[in-house]
Amino acid sequence: MDAKIVLASSSPRRADLLKQAGLEFNIMVSEVDETPAPGLAPYELVELLALRKANAVAAGLNNGIVIGADTVVVQDGRILGKPSGPQEAAAMLSLLQGSGHEVYTGVALVNAASRETLVGHELTRVFFNSLTEEEISRYVATGEPLDKAGAYGVQGLAALFINRLEGCYTNVVGLPLARLAKMLKQIGYEVL
DSSP states (O other): OOOOEEEOOOOHHHHHHHHHTTOOEEEOOOOOOOOOOTTOOHHHHHHHHHHHHHHHHHTTOSSOEEEEEEEEEEETTEEEOSOSSHHHHHHHHHHHTTSEEEEEEEEEEEETTTOOEEEEEEEEEEEEOOOOHHHHHHHHHTSGGGGSGGGOOTTTGGGGTEEEEESOHHHHHTOOHHHHHHHHHHTTOOOO
16 A cells, blocks of 8 residues: 555654654644543543544545554542643642553544545553652653653653653553554565
């Protein structure tokens, strides 16, 4: 299949992951409402938001495969999205420190020509070391946690806090590449 790939995200991390996978793609940002819908399980929420993003971009195209993605961090059943500011980032990190949590990323593919869709999700468990309030404050002061679900970036300075992962690393970055490759193959697009 020779269809173009379109990433429905402004995330530089997702773009870097697609480049790492050797995919050529364009970026078209969707401006959909990402407010969590009450009553949904985390995997349902990320799948719904990923599909909304992909559909919003596909609606303006005649062809191509649109990739939508959404990531949340879940601690003891509580969904942690992007923090609203430094205080909320520090509060999230205080919750995560010294324990394990889940990272869910929903992935949606939409064929802009046929409107065929494929949706799935990936789950990874992440375990943080114990952190002091001072460590949390210094990390928040870097600005790194402010645009990331759960207020941390596994590929950045927060790698210093993580003692182990169970599951897909690229899922925690924001786009599970192995799952994406499998989904693209299902619709006839070979990555390798």
